Amino acid sequence: MSSSSLPVHPVPDTLAYLAGAWSVQRELSDGGHTGSFTGRAEFRIANGDEADEWLHVEEGAVEWGGATRQATRTLRMQALPDGTAEVSFSDGRPFHALDLRRGRWTAVHQCAADRYEGTFTVLSPDEWHLRWAVRGPAKDQLLTSVYRRVREPAQPQEGR
Template identity: 30%
Template structure:
């Protein structure tokens, strides 16, 4: 006997990120990262979000950078991430920390996404974050101005995942 056809379409898979208010908590831990800087460089490495007593997450990435001319070297970068209602703020790892940008997260289909702009006179950084249903996420920075003009795109996948 044949099963009757279901009148409802299947539900989309639940996001590994939960809601805008749970994204911050799910960043903690280690991530493999792959970055391209359009026409200039690429980077492969590891990013770690470490919880601090202040409630912030310390972000540190380390990896191997390959320039378009074939030269390679090691590099690293650090930020502090802070929980804010409906998203997070990213601060430069300075003392005291200085705001890079604040990201409000919204639902965009089956993706959680947010964007922010930072003016680093005279250049502008337009940043986009996408938290994907499979648990990975991406960060894109479009940098435009008289000193800089490039697109940086980074894919993060949970280590060991």
């Protein structure tokens, strides 16, 4: 069953929902070649003083063409007063808007002749899916990701 046919879970504040750690399972397809990414994503405030500036950091392993390599990615996120966010690349270039208030969002990013279309679907407080379709003269890619919230074990309290 595809993410688009599942019931959605609206969230009033996009970054409050995303805050914390998530496991990431991503299937990659590019012109008939396939691979995967397995890792972890963290959404956190960029620095302690500015609660409206966030980072989305992913780290993990990409398996492609019989080889496995470590991979990282960082995106910047700007919280907006209405519960949405603006996403940019780590160097500050704009990427896309993000609005999860209805539980589903489609973002479009044009990069030269390539069109990136991302569909974000929130399924529960602890799971969301992301599907990026990339089309262009030299690109025919599909990246399908499942994010599941990582629950950190409770730390024992001292004196108990």
